Amino acid sequence: MFKTIMVPTDGSEFAARAEDIAISLASKYDGRIVGVYVIDEKLIYPYDVLEDEGKGILKNLSTKAKEKGVIVDEILVFGDPAKDLITMSKRMNVDIVVIGTHGKKGLERLLLGSVAENIIKSVDAPVLLVK
Numbered sequence: 001m002f003k004t005i006m007v008p009t010d011g012s013e014f015a016a017r018a019e020d021i022a023i024s025l026a027s028k029y030d031g032r033i034v035g036v037y038v039i040d041e042k043l044i045y046p047y048d049v050l051e052d053e054g055k056g057i058l059k060n061l062s063t064k065a066k067e068k069g070v071i072v073d074e075i076l077v078f079g080d081p082a083k084d085l086i087t088m089s090k091r092m093n094v095d096i097v098v099i100g101t102h103g104k105k106g107l108e109r110l111l112l113g114s115v116a117e118n119i120i121k122s123v124d125a126p127v128l129l130v131k
């Protein structure tokens with residue numbers, strides 16, 4: 001049922017919990033993970049640094065998954081996180097998206113972060129929100 005499991009990750013604690021649940025699901029359903037990190041075009045920061053950070057975050061996910069025998073397709077994109085994650089979910093025809101309620105900013109007084117909110121609104125696949 002959950003063959004292609006997308007986990008958008010920004011390397012935050014919340015995303016790490018989403019990654020762990022995605023790995024468990026993939027292991028149970030014999031699925032694979034599409035791990036996506038979007039370099040936010042709005043961040044005023046040297047591109048190389050952000051790219052290295054993204055690669056590290058995806059590598060870390062792959063290593064964790066490999067220990068459980070789960071394969072990760074690593075996708076690194078530059079653009080608008082919410083918009084590009086939605087496009088990617090459609091392009092990869094994912095069966096489920098596993099995402100944290102919050103991310104790097106982590107303002108817990110808000111019910112949801114903006115990326116999580118946009119994904120719930122616009123992704124066709126089921127979404128598993130991890131808190």
Ligand SMILES: Nc1ncnc2c1ncn2[C@@H]1O[C@H](COP(=O)(O)OP(=O)(O)OP(=O)(O)O)[C@@H](O)[C@H]1O
Pocket residue numbers: 007008009010012014015018036037038039040081098099100101102103104105106107112113114115116117
């Ligand atoms: N740049 C990104 N690339 C991939 N996944 C992301 C990215 N940003 C957020 N996510 C995913 O979305 C989840 C929710 O993060 P979100 O960005 O919505 O919350 P926030 O950082 O607390 O608030 P905001 O960004 O709205 O100020 C994260 O746990 C992660 O799974």
Ligand SMILES: [Mg+2]
Pocket residue numbers: 010103104105113115
């Ligand atoms: Mg964020």
